[in-house]
Amino acid sequence: MLTLSRMKSLLFPVLSRPPTGPLSFCFHFQEPIFLCRTYGVLSTFKNQPISVQTINPMNKVSSFSCSTVPNHNQIRVLHTEVSGSDSGEVHVIVGPMFAGKTTTLLKRIKSESSNGSFQGNGVKNSLYLDETIKGLCFSGRVAEAVGILCRSGVQVESETYSLVLQECIFRQAYKKGKRVHWQMMVVGFVPNEYLTIKLLILYAKAGDLDTAHIIFDKLQFKCLVSWNAMIAGYVQKGMEEIGLSLYHNMKQRGVLPDQYTFASVFRACASLAVLEQGKQAHALLIKSQLSGNIVVNSALMDMYFKCSCPSDGYLVFCKSLERNVITWTALISGYGQNGRIKDVLESFHRMIDEGFRPNHITFLAVLSACSHGGLVDRGKEYFSLMMRDYGLRPRGKHYAAIVDLLGRAGRLQEAHEFVQNSRCGEHPVLWGALLGACLWNNVAEVRRLMKDSGVKKESVAIIKSDKDTRYGLDSIVTHDGDRLPCWPLANLSSFKQRCGSEAYSKLEVIGIDEAQFFEDLYDFCTEAADHDGKIVIVAGLDGDYLRRSFGSVLDIIPIADTVTKLTSRCELCGKRASFTLRKTGETRTELIAGADVYMPVCRKHYVSGQVVKEATRSVLDSQKVQCSSVL
Numbered sequence: 069m070l071t072l073s074r075m076k077s078l079l080f081p082v083l084s085r086p087p088t089g090p091l092s093f094c095f096h097f098q099e100p101i102f103l104c105r106t107y108g109v110l111s112t113f114k115n116q117p118i119s120v121q122t123i124n125p126m127n128k129v130s131s132f133s134c135s136t137v138p139n140h141n142q143i144r145v146l147h148t149e150v151s152g153s154d155s156g157e158v159h160v161i162v163g164p165m166f167a168g169k170t171t172t173l174l175k176r177i178k179s180e181s182s183n184g185s186f187q188g189n190g191v192k193n194s195l196y197l198d199e200t201i202k203g204l205c206f207s208g209r210v211a212e213a214v215g216i217l218c219r220s221g222v223q224v225e226s227e228t229y230s231l232v233l234q235e236c237i238f239r240q241a242y243k244k245g246k247r248v249h250w251q252m253m254v255v256g257f258v259p260n261e262y263l264t265i266k267l268l269i270l271y272a273k274a275g276d277l278d279t280a281h282i283i284f285d286k287l288q289f290k291c292l293v294s295w296n297a298m299i300a301g302y303v304q305k306g307m308e309e310i311g312l313s314l315y316h317n318m319k320q321r322g323v324l325p326d327q328y329t330f331a332s333v334f335r336a337c338a339s340l341a342v343l344e345q346g347k348q349a350h351a352l353l354i355k356s357q358l359s360g361n362i363v364v365n366s367a368l369m370d371m372y373f374k375c376s377c378p379s380d381g382y383l384v385f386c387k388s389l390e391r392n393v394i395t396w397t398a399l400i401s402g403y404g405q406n407g408r409i410k411d412v413l414e415s416f417h418r419m420i421d422e423g424f425r426p427n428h429i430t431f432l433a434v435l436s437a438c439s440h441g442g443l444v445d446r447g448k449e450y451f452s453l454m455m456r457d458y459g460l461r462p463r464g465k466h467y468a469a470i471v472d473l474l475g476r477a478g479r480l481q482e483a484h485e486f487v488q489n490s491r492c493g494e495h496p497v498l499w500g501a502l503l504g505a506c507l508w509n510n511v512a513e514v515r516r517l518m519k520d521s522g523v524k525k526e527s528v529a530i531i532k533s534d535k536d537t538r539y540g541l542d543s544i545v546t547h548d549g550d551r552l553p554c555w556p557l558a559n560l561s562s563f564k565q566r567c568g569s570e571a572y573s574k575l576e577v578i579g580i581d582e583a584q585f586f587e588d589l590y591d592f593c594t595e596a597a598d599h600d601g602k603i604v605i606v607a608g609l610d611g612d613y614l615r616r617s618f619g620s621v622l623d624i625i626p627i628a629d630t631v632t633k634l635t636s637r638c639e640l641c642g643k644r645a646s647f648t649l650r651k652t653g654e655t656r657t658e659l660i661a662g663a664d665v666y667m668p669v670c671r672k673h674y675v676s677g678q679v680v681k682e683a684t685r686s687v688l689d690s691q692k693v694q695c696s697s698v699l
């Protein structure tokens with residue numbers, strides 16, 4: 069068991085550092101509030117002035133830094149598509165008008181973006197706190213769980229810490245995981261050996277290997293899991309030599325490697341192109357009878373391909389009894405790395421013939437091969453195939469591959485037009501590819517074409533439809549008068565460009581109000597959450613005044629982590645109101661207005677209200693007919 073003082077000394081270097089990430093957020097809560105109907109934590113729903121800084125259109129600064137141009141030889145077979153940052157989330161808040169959607173959006177944004185200053189939030193009952201935090205974790209609301217824990221100022225059970233850390237690791241929410249660790253230290257909680265290993269995994273995965281190593285060195289018993297975490301951490305960080313030396317160290321101490329160790333070792337050998345070491349590890353793998361594992365085999369193939377032994381790579385592929393998209397992609401990318409364009413395309417078609425669906429990485433390898441082989445038309449065909457036959461929306465790197473393809477073929481004008489017309493025109497990777505592709509003399513011209521981007525520290529942006537001018541354009545305002553500055557936009561796809569790539573990359577939370585007015589809601593949310601790792605909180609009407617699905621709000625339910633349907637109070641009977649009744653005879657779907665035109669109603673009063681409206685309409689219509697016949 070680790071004692072408190074030993075644990076503190078172990079963690080001293082961590083403690084001595086200033087807190088990073090969310091701990092330095094720019095939110096200042098006057099009174100932290102948490103709204104959760106499901107778990108019964110009371111919503112205080114008070115009117116209170118909110119002091120939140122957000123990125124808004126008014127405080128942009130002009131500077132641009134272009135990200136590095138992708139190197140096609142560096143396509144990693146087994147890398148994850150999600151960037152190293154925290155993983156994204158989508159939360160949807162729907163309901164009729166006056167239900168508190170905007171109010172909830174503002175509160176959620178505050179809750180997601182806690183400043184980590186550990187003020188008490190009124191959740192004093194620790195048992196209740198444990199249950200609430202666990203419940204939030206189980207329903208995927210890890211950001212809220214961490215927010216509550218950090219503001220609670222009290223210790224929770226080891227089990228609860230373990231669950232929150234597990235969720236943070238699983239969702240790659242490393243900054244949040246570090247906040248949990250920070251909370252442990254502040255409240256004087258001493259993690260047991262099991263939790264210590266979880267912390268080690270967290271830091272190793274987050275790429276903070278200094279801290280991970282401190283924890284590792286102090287472990288009394290270094291189990292296989294801890295060795296694996298360290299080896300993988302170093303390999304992922306590009307410090308393969310250290311990873312391999314740890315692997316040898318581990319074996320010397322009599323700890324036997326498992327499939328996770330081998331996967332990291334092969335990755336390291338691939339990056340360093342150390343064939344001999346790779347072969348030795350391969351021999352040990354066979355001896356250990358672990359060679360059937362798909363992930364290990366893919367890493368092994370990748371190793372042989374990267375060490376310029378494509379025939380050995382292919383042999384591993386042939387011997388793999390179990391295959392999936394990863395194995396196939398490893399083969400295709402491997403051939404690409406070795407310049408065997410024909411084999412790339414043949415394997416790609418074989419993969420499809422055998423009933424496997426290619427993914428984004430497979431297509432990237434194919435497009436890259438076309439680019440290197442000068443196969444412009446085929447490359448363009450594969451690019452359209454992605455979306456048409458497989459429903460895969462091309463990402464920045466795919467667009468960049470086409471730019472590269474056109475650029476290499478000397479079709480620069482076409483490349484330029486492609487960048488300008490593409491739905492992804494603001495993507496720095498794409499512009500980078502154009503810069504990289506152009507042997508242009510007018511690099512400056514390309515740069516000029518790029519939009520300037522605002523570099524701000526703030527991590528929250530709120531977007532609303534520019535159709536809604538009820539309370540002015542530059543703020544979202546609840547019916548109770550709370551307001552926050554926002555971006556009024558006609559469509560969401562223009563947001564990245566308007567906000568600027570660099571400022572966008574720093575955003576952690578994006579709030580969208582009046583979501584029913586955005587046609588491109590689905591595409592924006594998938595891109596922001598799945599690909600860019602943002603927490604997207606969407607508020608909008610699920611139904612219009614006729615209770616028909618409104619805009620694209622319902623389309624995003626399948627991609628949402630949570631959905632909250634709010635209700636209002638029926639203006640006629642005070643009961644729960646789920647619908648919005650339009651009081652006028654206007655029939656167009658979109659009609660910007662407030663309580664003068666709309667009222668929240670219960671089912672009974674919605675139905676009777678519609679009947680009254682219909683009756684009124686027919687009376688008026690018949691009067692119109694009579695009038696016109698008299699005239």
Ligand SMILES: Nc1ncnc2c1ncn2[C@@H]1O[C@H](COP(=O)(O)OP(=O)(O)O)[C@@H](O)[C@H]1O
Binds near residue numbers: 167170548636639667
């Ligand atoms: N006619 C009304 N009926 C119900 N609530 C109203 C009305 N007018 C103002 N409100 C206030 O509006 C608040 C909800 O505001 P808001 O969050 O902007 O709702 P939403 O975004 O769902 O339309 C309620 O808590 C209530 O205090």
Ligand SMILES: Cc1cn([C@H]2C[C@H](O)[C@@H](COP(=O)(O)O)O2)c(=O)[nH]c1=O
Binds near residue numbers: 608609
């Ligand atoms: C029901 C309904 C509403 N609208 C408009 C009216 C308001 O401008 C917004 C809703 O705003 P809130 O923040 O939810 O109060 O949508 C519409 O255009 N059509 C409808 O059917």
